[in-house]
């Protein structure tokens with residue numbers, strides 16, 4: 001039972017007057033399906049990420065599926081991915097008929113463990129999906145040495161670097177998500193980006209089914225609308241402000257929690273952090289199977305909506321074992337509200353509650 005009148009949500013989109021104006025303009029134009037705004041969004045995102053081209057699609061999940069299709073991944077092929085991630089990479093792999101090979105994560109970064117990825121390679125491996133989780137780049141330098149095409153999953157991370165390289169520019173293909181509470185929101189939406197023209201042209205030809213001389217069973221309707229693209233473009237213009245606000249809040253959280261038994265997020269040498277999520281590890285919960293959920297309930301009673309950052313690791317859905325770091329993250333990782341729209345007062349209230357419940 002709640003004891004407070006208002007809850008600070010775990011996440012909230014930052015919508016301003018400019019977003020309203022941009023979407024109203026599209027509505028007034030009468031052209032609301034895929035059109036010139038989508039084209040501009042593709043161009044501006046490609047230049048923001050630092051690659052040659054992009055193709056807007058209906059979701060991050062669709063982007064992953066079409067990225068795999070661009071690489072011709074299909075039946076009989078294997079795709080490596082971490083277990084500690086939302087179901088989207090696994091679903092995309094199922095859609096194209098390939099097999100997902102799950103590997104463990106590096107607990108300090110929550111990202112795919114490059115050594116485990118290397119050990120999982122077989123003759124059938126065609127791609128590695130590399131989610132950059134919670135705003136922190138994965139170890140791209142180690143991963144690219146494996147020599148398998150990387151699909152960078154930037155659904156949770158944009159505008160940061162690994163060894164001085166902007167993320168999204170290292171892999172063969174990159175995917176983004178524009179879901180309502182992502183770094184840039186369009187309600188729903190996604191994009192596939194690449195430096196290889198043939199790759200994104202392939203995605204372009206698969207995202208819609210009309211106007212082709214032959215029927216292609218892999219084609220779909222995965223288009224983004226101009227209405228969504230206008231919102232995405234307006235948000236893109238504010239990305240530097242969003243990024244800065246996240247840094248300020250993360251800094252304040254780090255200082256306030258420094259005396260607590262919580263492992264706060266930091267960037268390893270050579271990487272920068274975008275703090276899409278502020279995920280702490282609480283090692284004292286390692287041996288307590290429902291400790292995290294009880295903590296989340298206690299915080300909710302105080303009006304703070306925290307969450308497990310990954311609902312359930314993939315290996316647990318699939319009945320697999322041998323992923324100790326993913327299991328530990330599942331038991332000990334807590335995502336604390338942090339987003340550009342969070343006010344200073346709300347941040348103070350969050351820290352006050354954490355001070356009470358964290359040892």
Ligand SMILES: Cc1ncc(COP(=O)(O)O)c(C=O)c1O
Nearest residue numbers: 059060061086088131155177179
């Ligand atoms: C790492 C990661 N990849 C892919 C996706 C899928 O994106 P979408 O929800 O737009 O399909 C998400 C969404 O939560 C995600 O977090």
